Amino acid sequence: MDAYNTLRTHTEEDVLTITLHRPERRNALNPEMVQELTHAFKAADHSHAGAIILTGEGSAFCAGLDLEHLEALHSKTIDEHRADSDNIARLFRSLYDLSKPTIAAVNGPAIAGGMGLATICDFTLAVPEAKFGYTEVRIGFVPAIVSAFLIRQIGDKSARNLLLTGRLIEAKEAHELGLVNHVMSRQDLLLEANKLAHCLTRNSPDAIQATKRLLNQFTKDRLDAELEAATVANAEARNTADFKEGVQSFLEKRKPEWPSKKSHK
Numbered sequence: 001m002d003a004y005n006t007l008r009t010h011t012e013e014d015v016l017t018i019t020l021h022r023p024e025r026r027n028a029l030n031p032e033m034v035q036e037l038t039h040a041f042k043a044a045d046h047s048h049a050g051a052i053i054l055t056g057e058g059s060a061f062c063a064g065l066d067l068e069h070l071e072a073l074h075s076k077t078i079d080e081h082r083a084d085s086d087n088i089a090r091l092f093r094s095l096y097d098l099s100k101p102t103i104a105a106v107n108g109p110a111i112a113g114g115m116g117l118a119t120i121c122d123f124t125l126a127v128p129e130a131k132f133g134y135t136e137v138r139i140g141f142v143p144a145i146v147s148a149f150l151i152r153q154i155g156d157k158s159a160r161n162l163l164l165t166g167r168l169i170e171a172k173e174a175h176e177l178g179l180v181n182h183v184m185s186r187q188d189l190l191l192e193a194n195k196l197a198h199c200l201t202r203n204s205p206d207a208i209q210a211t212k213r214l215l216n217q218f219t220k221d222r223l224d225a226e227l228e229a230a231t232v233a234n235a236e237a238r239n240t241a242d243f244k245e246g247v248q249s250f251l252e253k254r255k256p257e258w259p260s261k262k263s264h265k
Contacts (some may be wrong), residue, residue: 006033014201016049022056050201055105062114081235092195101200105193106130126171127186130177131141133168140246142158142237144230
C-alpha cells in the first residue's frame with residue numbers, strides 16, 4: 001500500500017509528515033483510515049525518516065470515529081465488533097510502539113480516538129483553539145482502548161475526570177494536565193513541529209530507538225493485558241441499547257433517553 005486515500009505523506013530531509021486527509025469529515029476515523037494509518041506507522045518504522053509529524057488537513061485534527069461508521073455498527077455481530085475493536089487497538093499500539101520519535105501537530109479539535117492519536121505521540125503541540133475530549137460516554141459508548149494510555153499519562157484521578165464527564169477541554173488545560181507539551185499559534189504550528197523534528201534527528205538514531213524500546217518495555221506486559229480487556233469492553237459496549245440510543249439521538253440532534261436509566265429505576 002504505497003498510495004493512500006485518507007492520508008497524505010511527505011518526506012523532507014529526515015522528517016516524514018503524515019496528514020489525515022478527510023477534511024470534509026473533520027478527519028474522522030473510518031475503517032479505511034484506521035487501516036491506512038496502521039500501515040503508514042509501520043512503514044515509517046522501516047523508513048529512513050528520523051522523526052514523524054502527524055497532523056490534520058483543514059480545521060480539525062481528528063473528530064474521532066466517523067458517525068456513518070458508528071451508525072453502521074448497529075448491524076454488526078459481536079465477532080465483527082471485536083475485529084473492529086482489535087483494529088483500533090492495533091492502530092494505537094502501532095503508534096505507541098513506533099521506534100522513531102513522533103510529534104502531533106494538533107491544528108484543531110482532537111476528539112475521542114482523535115485525542116488518542118494526538119496524545120499517544122511522544123510530543124504534542126497544539127493551537128490555542130484546539131479542543132480535546134473523550135466524549136464517548138455522551139453517546140453511551142465506553143472510552144476503553146484510549147483509557148489504557150491515558151491513565152499512564154495523567155494518573156487515575158485526572159483520567160476519571162475526563163473519561164466519566166466526557167467534557168471538552170481547551171488546549172491550555174490539556175497543557176496543564178501534561179497531555180500537550182506546547183501551545184502555539186496556527187502559523188507557528190508546523191514550523192515548530194519541524195524545528196523539533198530536526199532537533200530530534202540530530203540525536204543518535206540508535207540511542208533514541210533504544211530509549212523508546214526501554215520505556216515501552218517498562219509497561220509492555222501490563223499494557224498488553226489492559227488492551228486485551230479494553231478491546232473486549234469496547235466490543236461489548238457497541239452492542240448495548242444505550243449505545244444504539246446514544247448514536248441515534250446524536251444523529252437526530254436530540255437529548256438521549258437512556259434505556260439503562262429506565263431499567264435502574
